[in-house]
Amino acid sequence: MFVGVKQLFVRFSKCNLNCIYCDTQKNSKICKDFVNNRTLRNPVSLGYIIDVMRSVKVHSVSWTGGEPLLYADFIRNVEKVHPFYLESNMTLPEKAKILRDVVDYVAGDFKVREAIPNENYEEVFENTVRCFRILKNTKRRFTFCKVVLPSSFDFEGVVECVEAVERYISSVVLQPVFGVENVKILMKLQDKLLDVCDVRIIPQVHKYLGLR
Numbered sequence: 001m002f003v004g005v006k007q008l009f010v011r012f013s014k015c016n017l018n019c020i021y022c023d024t025q026k027n028s029k030i031c032k033d034f035v036n037n038r039t040l041r042n043p044v045s046l047g048y049i050i051d052v053m054r055s056v057k058v059h060s061v062s063w064t065g066g067e068p069l070l071y072a073d074f075i076r077n078v079e080k081v082h083p084f085y086l087e088s089n090m091t092l093p094e095k096a097k098i099l100r101d102v103v104d105y106v107a108g109d110f111k112v113r114e115a116i117p118n119e120n121y122e123e124v125f126e127n128t129v130r131c132f133r134i135l136k137n138t139k140r141r142f143t144f145c146k147v148v149l150p151s152s153f154d155f156e157g158v159v160e161c162v163e164a165v166e167r168y169i170s171s172v173v174l175q176p177v178f179g180v181e182n183v184k185i186l187m188k189l190q191d192k193l194l195d196v197c198d199v200r201i202i203p204q205v206h207k208y209l210g211l212r
């Protein structure tokens with residue numbers, strides 16, 4: 001929903017899921033600071049991150065991953081130099097509570113069953129709905145749902161995901177994994193979900209830009 005705005009990404013390396021399309025590096029020993037073109041050893045101090053934040057002019061700081069909710073206590077302690085934008089897999093409701101009063105934007109995933117074949121999907125589904133309830137869209141927070149679609153997915157399964165959280169979100173982004181060919185199905189899905197809320201089809205822009 002915010003394609004094109006300038007953001008500072010703080011990218012954590014670990015995650016509690018293992019999606020089939022994941023492109024997150026697993027090496028957590030090294031931290032690359034692309035603002036200052038430096039390589040540091042983890043863990044990077046709170047003070048260092050705040051200094052980098054202060055040095056840039058951005059729309060928001062995107063806490064992303066990996067899974068940033070694993071680091072909810074850390075994020076909560078960071079001085080809010082810019083608005084906070086949480087990009088999460090939305091499966092850790094107890095951690096979400098820690099950031100309930102802190103984040104200004106939430107780009108929350110709703111994982112489709114095909115993306116996480118090794119997980120207990122019913123449990124993931126229930127936790128996701130809980131997370132969206134905790135971090136719901138309000139006058140002070142903009143929350144939207146992102147559904148990343150692998151090349152094959154269950155149409156009705158996606159509808160079920162969106163309907164389960166529709167009252168907690170402003171809008172939906174359908175994001176086909178780079179290279180998905182069946183555009184007609186995507187547009188049919190968009191049509192169906194437009195009965196529920198604003199729905200946009202947005203590709204994985206960082207891949208077009210050649211960024212990680």
Ligand code: SF4
Nearest residue numbers: 015017019022066089
């Ligand atoms: S939730 Fe995100 S970081 Fe975690 S495994 Fe899935 S794609 Fe990777």
